[in-house]
Amino acid sequence: MSRLFLLRHAKAIWAKPAMKDFDRPLAEEGISSLNQLAEAMRTSKLFPDKVLLSASCRTRETASGLIERLGIDAEMIVDETIYSGGAGEYMLAIRKNAGSENLMLVGHNPSIEDLALALCGDGEHASVSRLEAGFPTAALATITFDGPLSEIARGQGFLKSFPLPC
Secondary structure (H helix, E strand, O other), X not given: OEEEXXXXXXXXXXXXXXXXXXXXXXXXXXXXXXXXXXXXXXXXXXXXXXXXXXXXXXHXXXXXXXXXXXXXXXXEEEOOHHHHOOHHHXXXXXXXXXXXXXXXXXXXXXXXXXXXXXXXXXEOHHHHHHHHOOOOOOOEEEEEEOOOHHHOOOXXXXXXXXXXXX
């Protein structure tokens, strides 16, 4: 069994004049949410061994901040296609980097939400209802698969949990 953790980056600041969207760092609220997320992940024993992420400032800060707070040694892989890619590109990136049974992808909406909805053929009822209502910043979807992540396909995942950030 393999697990895929889909994490939307934490809350970022609004772009300032002349600032590119790509360069927006985390807001104080986003940084604070990483503490709560790390605690929830530790409690549930959700530890990725590989983290796939967009190259944007806010996803890099989210991934590195979370890994630091979890106190784990997870490999971080920046994939340029994640920043502007859709759910299809996200799925290809996961398959390409699937040499892990516990892979996390840190990405952006609407692609991360679209991917989660496409992958989950079934799931824990309350979690599915929350996911169908939207994928807020710093939210984490835990999806399990019977086979390896290199073979994931639409509708094959089970949404194990989708707690909303505090």
